[in-house]
Amino acid sequence: MAENRDFFYRRLHSLLGVIPIGIFLIQHLLVNHFAVYGRESFEQAAGFIHGLPFRIVLEFVVIYIPILFHAILGVYIVFTVKYNNKRYSFFRNLMFTFQRISGIITLIFITWHVWETRIAIGLGSAELNYSLMENILTQPFMFWFYIVGVVSTTFHFANGLWSFLVTWGFTITPRSQRVATYATLIVFLVVTYIGIRAIIAFAYGA
Amino acid sequence: MAENTITMIITRQDSPESSPYEETFKIPYRENMNVISALMEIRRNPVNANGENTTPVYWEMNCLEEVCGACSMIINGQARQSCATLVDKLEQPIRLEPMSTFPVMRDLSVDRSRMFDSLKKVKAWIPIDGTHDLGPGPRMPEKKRQWAYELSKCMTCGVCLEACPNVNSNSDFIGPAALSQVRLFNAHPTGEMNKGERLEALMEDGGIHGCGNSQNCVQVCPKGIPLTTSIAAMNRDTNIQAFKNFFGSDHVY
Numbered sequence: 001m002a003e004n005r006d007f008f009y010r011r012l013h014s015l016l017g018v019i020p021i022g023i024f025l026i027q028h029l030l031v032n033h034f035a036v037y038g039r040e041s042f043e044q045a046a047g048f049i050h051g052l053p054f055r056i057v058l059e060f061v062v063i064y065i066p067i068l069f070h071a072i073l074g075v076y077i078v079f080t081v082k083y084n085n086k087r088y089s090f091f092r093n094l095m096f097t098f099q100r101i102s103g104i105i106t107l108i109f110i111t112w113h114v115w116e117t118r119i120a121i122g123l124g125s126a127e128l129n130y131s132l133m134e135n136i137l138t139q140p141f142m143f144w145f146y147i148v149g150v151v152s153t154t155f156h157f158a159n160g161l162w163s164f165l166v167t168w169g170f171t172i173t174p175r176s177q178r179v180a181t182y183a184t185l186i187v188f189l190v191v192t193y194i195g196i197r198a199i200i201a202f203a204y205g206a
Numbered sequence: 207m208a209e210n211t212i213t214m215i216i217t218r219q220d221s222p223e224s225s226p227y228e229e230t231f232k233i234p235y236r237e238n239m240n241v242i243s244a245l246m247e248i249r250r251n252p253v254n255a256n257g258e259n260t261t262p263v264y265w266e267m268n269c270l271e272e273v274c275g276a277c278s279m280i281i282n283g284q285a286r287q288s289c290a291t292l293v294d295k296l297e298q299p300i301r302l303e304p305m306s307t308f309p310v311m312r313d314l315s316v317d318r319s320r321m322f323d324s325l326k327k328v329k330a331w332i333p334i335d336g337t338h339d340l341g342p343g344p345r346m347p348e349k350k351r352q353w354a355y356e357l358s359k360c361m362t363c364g365v366c367l368e369a370c371p372n373v374n375s376n377s378d379f380i381g382p383a384a385l386s387q388v389r390l391f392n393a394h395p396t397g398e399m400n401k402g403e404r405l406e407a408l409m410e411d412g413g414i415h416g417c418g419n420s421q422n423c424v425q426v427c428p429k430g431i432p433l434t435t436s437i438a439a440m441n442r443d444t445n446i447q448a449f450k451n452f453f454g455s456d457h458v459y
Binding site (some may be wrong): 004011083087092172174 | 252283369372410411414419420422425426432434439444448
């Protein structure tokens with residue numbers, strides 16, 4: 001029975017990247033964006049999310065388990081490739097490699113980010129408020145680490161959305177795949193703006 | 207005089223186990239030469255650029271008109287058929303290497319068995335043999351015949367597998383060629399009767415999910431086969447098949 005599960009795992013990997021992880025990412029960046037409207041605004045929004053019923057269950061089902069699965073299989077995928085961008089310098093091949101590089105950067109970023117925020121709050125060594133992020137992001141190194149991390153994450157999401165459409169058989173023709181490239185580019189720009197704007201708000205004030 | 211010779215740097219290997227080495231040859235130029243006629247010149251006079259006698263370079267060839275796929279090799283960094291590659295269009299020195307995805311048998315000849323095994327695995331044929339005459343098969347819409355014909359041009363040359371970053375010794379991915387063949391045989395009105403068997407073969411380990419959408423295959427295919435369209439179409443079909451298998455359907459066969 002354990003044979004021939006790869007197809008299922010790879011399809012699940014593709015699905016989880018968008019639902020729920022992609023949806024969570026957008027939700028997370030939107031809530032962070034409240035920082036742009038000021039300290040109270042952010043704390044109210046974050047407090048609302050923090051106060052959701054069954055929060056621990058939601059966190060495990062929507063965030064931790066899917067990301068863990070996506071990350072573990074993802075790292076395996078990254079290391080079973082023979083990269084050949086030098087010889088075949090096509091756009092999609094470049095995106096293919098960027099997808100894998102951004103996946104690794106995102107994994108490092110998320111691990112650090114979760115450690116510094118959610119786990120620190122869970123252990124009681126930090127408190128969920130505006131100052132937590134303000135203190136992190138006013139350090140120049142952390143500011144750039146977060147910028148790189150967020151851009152890498154949004155790229156991985158947007159380009160992954162393109163692959164998702166192919167993997168699930170939505171975009172079959174070259175034309176639909178080309179249009180999807182432009183559409184996911186817009187997704188990338190919009191989501192990146194939302195994320196970066198919040199980082200700037202924390203670092204330099206709204 | 208210098209203009210009238212061609213310089214070729216060939217990656218050679220004496221046996222499947224031995225290690226590869228490079229050898230340079232100077233070949234007298236003739237008009238309209240292709241890579242094969244240059245190799246034939248080496249075979250006629252196996253002397254390398256240092257004037258030493260050597261063994262003739264070994265390669266495979268068959269049709270000489272880019273329909274059999276046997277003479278594929280890497281020419282100046284690009285995997286292509288040596289019969290259809292003209293010397294006049296190449297930068298010198300011309301570098302020839304065997305394709306790297308397949309085991310090298312000798313010099314430029316590789317063993318493409320894995321591709322033929324893949325075709326067997328996905329049942330890339332239409333079963334019509336039986337004990338009695340089955341009569342004429344169903345007709346095929348002309349428009350469908352036209353795109354299916356494009357898929358039938360595949361010559362199992364291996365160039366798409368060579369360009370695919372996911373086909374390598376760390377992975378068991380079947381490669382683009384066989385995926386497109388499933389689409390071809392599933393498109394045929396008689397072949398369609400065994401559609402599920404072929405799709406299920408693609409869902410086994412090493413199947414369609416090994417594709418990472420780098421889309422190199424469609425860029426390098428010498429026959430211009432829309433491989434990525436085939437892969438996306440088979441993605442849709444295998445997903446539908448998986449749902450039918452799991453939830454149940456009277457249309458699963």
